[in-house]
Amino acid sequence: MNQQRHHPADAELFAHLRRMWQQADPMPDDLPDRVLFALDLEQLDMDFELLRLVSTHEADLSVRSAMTDVHTITFSGPSITVMLRVSEVGVGRRRIDAWLAPSSPLVVTVHHAGGSTDVDVDERGRFVVGDIPAGMTRLVLTPVHDPQAAPFITPTVEI
Amino acid sequence: MGASTPRPSDAVGAATPWDTASRCFRAWKDGDRAALDELVRAVTPVLWQVVRSYELDRTSAEDVVQTTWLTLIRKSEQVRDDQAVLRWLTITARREAWRVAQAMGRADPTEESVIETSLPTSRSPEAEVVESDTARRLWSHVRALDARCRHLLRVVAFQDRPDYATVATTLNMPMGSIGPTRSRCLAKLRSRMAADEGSMR
Numbered sequence: 001m002n003q004q005r006h007h008p009a010d011a012e013l014f015a016h017l018r019r020m021w022q023q024a025d026p027m028p029d030d031l032p033d034r035v036l037f038a039l040d041l042e043q044l045d046m047d048f049e050l051l052r053l054v055s056t057h058e059a060d061l062s063v064r065s066a067m068t069d070v071h072t073i074t075f076s077g078p079s080i081t082v083m084l085r086v087s088e089v090g091v092g093r094r095r096i097d098a099w100l101a102p103s104s105p106l107v108v109t110v111h112h113a114g115g116s117t118d119v120d121v122d123e124r125g126r127f128v129v130g131d132i133p134a135g136m137t138r139l140v141l142t143p144v145h146d147p148q149a150a151p152f153i154t155p156t157v158e159i
Numbered sequence: 160m161g162a163s164t165p166r167p168s169d170a171v172g173a174a175t176p177w178d179t180a181s182r183c184f185r186a187w188k189d190g191d192r193a194a195l196d197e198l199v200r201a202v203t204p205v206l207w208q209v210v211r212s213y214e215l216d217r218t219s220a221e222d223v224v225q226t227t228w229l230t231l232i233r234k235s236e237q238v239r240d241d242q243a244v245l246r247w248l249t250i251t252a253r254r255e256a257w258r259v260a261q262a263m264g265r266a267d268p269t270e271e272s273v274i275e276t277s278l279p280t281s282r283s284p285e286a287e288v289v290e291s292d293t294a295r296r297l298w299s300h301v302r303a304l305d306a307r308c309r310h311l312l313r314v315v316a317f318q319d320r321p322d323y324a325t326v327a328t329t330l331n332m333p334m335g336s337i338g339p340t341r342s343r344c345l346a347k348l349r350s351r352m353a354a355d356e357g358s359m360r
Contacts, residue, residue: 013345013349014312014316016293016294016297017297017301017316018208019294020293020297020298020301021208021313021316021317022208023291023294024298025208025211026204026207027203027207027224031207031221032199032200034221034225035203035225036196036199038225038228038229039195039199039229042229042233043192
């Protein structure tokens with residue numbers, strides 16, 4: 001209906017132009033996903049502490065591992081540091097072994113391409129997410145005992 | 160996710176982002192969170208086109224699109240008329256794109272190199288080749304227009320109802336000259352296409 005605002009002959013030409021630009025300069029496929037990630041956070045409707053991505057690199061190969069593809073990713077904020085060790089556990093599947101410092105009782109919600117997965121942090125500050133799809137991932141760490149405390153949220157990273 | 164998401168399309172009978180946007184926005188305001196997912200998937204391709212017409216590099220364009228959506232969530236009560244949500248989104252995106260382009264000195268040679276290489280090649284399925292041949296020829300004519308014409312036509316093509324006031328601001332043109340410029344650009348494009356025998360009319 002709205003296109004009829006254009007003169008009909010113009011509307012047809014504009015339709016061709018739209019198709020041309022959509023083919024020629026398409027948006028990145030994952031842009032809607034990234035937008036939705038950002039909107040999810042916005043709709044949490046609460047204070048949170050956004051952690052910074054400190055480093056991401058191949059794991060130190062001096063620690064020999066059978067894993068073909070191991071990465072470490074570190075996030076940090078004023079009151080917490082989270083280190084992830086990401087390994088491949090099948091085609092397009094990932095496992096995360098993670099450590100927090102300082103350790104505190106948190107529930108970790110991992111938002112990934114397949115939805116989200118909750119895991120608890122143990123008393124030594126460790127948590128494991130056994131098998132999630134590769135792709136864009138974000139962690140939300142929510143304090144268990146203090147409902148007033150703001151959760152920690154990481155930037156979205158590709159794993 | 161999973162549900163079939165309407166893609167921007169001009170195919171007869173296909174839902175356009177214009178229709179989808181109003182319906183989803185209303186549903187989301189009524190508490191249907193999944194509707195936001197559909198809204199974002201339907202409209203983001205349109206916002207991308209609008210923003211890229213400002214010759215922003217891809218990363219900046221992504222940021223502008225993301226900012227536009229965050230602004231909608233934060234100020235959704237400002238959109239009084241559900242029917243107008245796409246218009247609100249495209250205007251917000253254009254203002255933000257313009258602001259960022261100004262700040263960057265509008266530097267990037269977005270169009271030519273990227274567009275030429277991303278048009279589908281002849282290895283694509285037949286229907287796509289026909290379509291991409293059409294697009295390729297059309298692009299060769301559009302490319303021959305001046306930058307202002309290219310920008311104006313791209314903005315207007317992805318706008319449900321061209322809003323000359325903001326187009327004027329963000330194109331740095333007097334409002335009264337937008338209509339005539341648009342006509343002039345279309346006429347130039349048509350005459351190039353007519354000269355290219357067998358092209359689409």
